[in-house]
Amino acid sequence: MFFNICLNMMIILLILSLMLFLMGFYFLIFDLNYFIEFNLLNLNSSSIVMTLYFDWMCNFFLSVVLFISCSVIYYSKFYMGDDLMLNRFISLVLMFIFSMILLIISPNLISILLGWDGLGLISYCLVIYYQNNKSFNSGMLTVLSNRIGDVFLLISIAWMMNFGSWNYIFYMDFMKSNNEMIIILFFILLASFTKSAQIPFSSWLPAAMAAPTPVSSLVHSSTLVTAGVYLMIRFEKVLKDSFFINWFMLISVLTMFMSGLNANFENDLKKIIALSTLSQLGLMMSILFLGFSKLAFFHLLTHALFKALLFMCAGLLIHNLMNFQDIRYMGSIIFQMPFVSVCFNFANLSLCGFPFLAGFYSKDLILESLFSMNFNLFIFIIFLISTVLTVSYTFRLIYFLMISEFNMLSLNFLNDNSWGMNKSFIGLMIMVILGGSLMSWLMFPYPYMIFLPLYFKLIPLEIIFLGVLLSYKFIYMGMFKMSIKNYFLKTFYSMMWFLPIISTKGIIKLPIFFSMNLSLIMDQNWIEYTMSQGLIKLMKINSSLMDLLFFYFNLMLNLFLLMIFFWWIFINFNW
Structure with a gap:
């Protein structure tokens, strides 16, 4: 019975996704923007109005979110098939999707707050779904980090009262240089940084891996973590004239560098993919601060497609390995699970920008746009190093999962005969191969003609080769013990520059000690x-x-x- 409900829900989401994609194509051709207002309540001369905003960007993003959601729900029916609370899980996922839809179609800070808070609270319920100490700690870290962003959003709502309305989209053109709008933008930037896990709020993103894998594939591709990027894309007109944008861009670039470096020292499969999400979020934010909002949105869409497929393949591997996630014990998966390995490798190569896959079209355009700018050398070098590190951890993952020897039990039951799960991969696999070119032709009908010298044009390919060589270095370092002299550096790199310790033990140790003594003396x-x-x-x-x-x-x-x-x-x- 419940399987039929899931199947019907998946079909409805798929039809809605196709309809919204065609609607976005229509809106893009004719440059349409629709406002739909619902008058909820009239009280004397006051009225409460709910406003929805539709344009080509909103429709394309909704289409991608619903397409990934229908694949994840179908995948969850088989992945979570033995769970006794499957009804509750699917209900939470649907509420999560609805909160994201509300955030996407809202031009109003109040309705954005409803979707924003919905994402934060439901993500907490999903992170603590497996009820143990680790899940509870991860859930508290996730929800409290996101509550910081909610507070900044509430402060920006209070400042928006100076304009007489909370429909921010009406005021951005003629209020660019207004001091109040600059203050509102500052708070919105801080809220976006908490939701997109930029430094110093990065520690909650790997901790959220305690959630079930279908949730991770949804959260890290197109919903929770991309909400901050999408909100900043909506505020792009105010971003261009702000004087403090360079500082935020520096933080985003350092986030991209830090997460790429950490992923090369990590051995947990889901955490590596989570850190790759953090790296791509830093890339989206930094290219957005450079002034290329369409490029950031283009990379957001392509990243959502291959990251959802990557997490779903990783989830099937973990499911077959009896919930084991250490990549050092995996290997030769390609001989035992060929279809899943092919999907995983395509998604992984798309992540590192391999030519003519989905990630290539956005990453190549981002790098060439960066080369054509007259920006400082530090940002340029960090961008290149971060891209090399992305290729490095991608090929390190391919080596440990596909090429190295299988180091677990010789008697195992690895197979990819679960065609229910495999069917959920097919649509995403097609979009990983064709989605980048399709989106680039739609969003950029007149191609970007970036004239660069030959050695600049060849830099993306050189980065791939350099990343492969660097991955061999990280594999070699992982196989042998490091000296005590380098142990601190290894710990520093693998612990996200000690951000998790600063966010948890470093903050709560003294308050908990004093509160415990106070509780013993004054209360209990x-x-x-x-x-x-x-x-x-x-x-x-x-x-x-x-x-x-x-x-x-x-x-x-x-x-x-x-x-x-x-x-x-x-x-x-x-x-």
């Missing part, structure tokens, strides 16, 4: 402290005082007797 233990334990302590003090007085009394008595004795001897001697 005050009767004990003032009555029984207090009386015992008072009696101990009094008894020690009496002992001291008795000691002094004995001492004085001995002195008195000694003095009498000496006096008696003195009298007898004189006589």
Whole structure:
């Protein structure tokens, strides 16, 4: 019965996705923007109006979100088939999708807050779905990090009252240089940084891997983490004239570099893919701050396609390996699970920008646009190093999963005969191969003619070869023990520059210590402290005082007797 409901829901989402894609194509050709207003409540001269905004960007993004969602729901039916709470899980996923849809179609900060909060709270419910200590800790880190962004969004809503309405999209053209709009943009930027896990809020993204893998494929591709990027794309007109954008761009570039470096030292399969998401989010944010909002949106769409497929393939591998995630024990998967391995390799190569896959069209265009700009050398070098690191951890993953020897039990049941799961890969696999070219032809009907010297044009291919060589270095470092001298550096790189420690233990250690003592003294233990334990302590003090007085009394008595004795001897001697 429930399988039929999932199948019907998947078909509905797929039809809606195709309809929205055709609608986005129509809106793009004729450059249409539609506002739909619902009058919810009238009270005297006041009215509460719900506004929805549709343009080609909104329709394309909705189409990709619903397409990935229908694949994930169909995949979840088989992946979570033995779960007793499958109804609750699918309901949470549908609420999660609805919150993202509400955020996408809202030109109003109030309705954006509803979708924004919905994403944060439902992601908490999904992260703690497997109820254990690790999941609870990860869920609290996730929800509290996102609540910081909610607070900044609430402050920006308060500042928007100066304009008389919360429909920010009406005020961006003629309020660019207004001080209030600059303050609102600053708060919106901070909120987007928390949702997109930029430094210093990066530690919650790998922690959210405690959620089931279908949730991870949805969260890390097109919903939760991309909400901040999408909101910044909507505020692009105000971004161009802001004086503090270069500082935020520096943070985004450092996020991309840090996550790429950390992924090369990580051994958990899901965390490597999560860190690759963080790296791509840093790339989207930084290219957005450089002024290429369409390129950032283009990469957001292509990244959503191959990242969803990558997580779903990783989930099937983990499922067959009995929930084991360490890549050092995997290997030769291609001989036992050929179809899943092909899908995984296509998604992985698309991630590193291999020619003519989905990721190539956006990444190549981003790099060439960067080469054509007159920007500082530091940003240029960090961009190149981060791209090389992306290729490096991609080929490191391919080596450990496909080429190296299988290091687990010789008796295993690895296979990809679950055609229910395999069917959910097919649509995403087609889009990973053809989606990049299709989106580039639609979004850029007049191709970008970027004239560069030959050695600049060949840099993307050189980056791929350099990344392959660097991956061999990281594989070699992983196979042998590092010296004690380099242990600190290895720990520093593999712990995201100690951001998880700063976000958790570094903040809560002293407050928890003081609150524990305060709770013991003032709340839980005050009767004990003032009555029984207090009386015992008072009696101990009094008894020690009496002992001291008795000691002094004995001492004085001995002195008195000694003095009498000496006096008696003195009298007898004189006589």
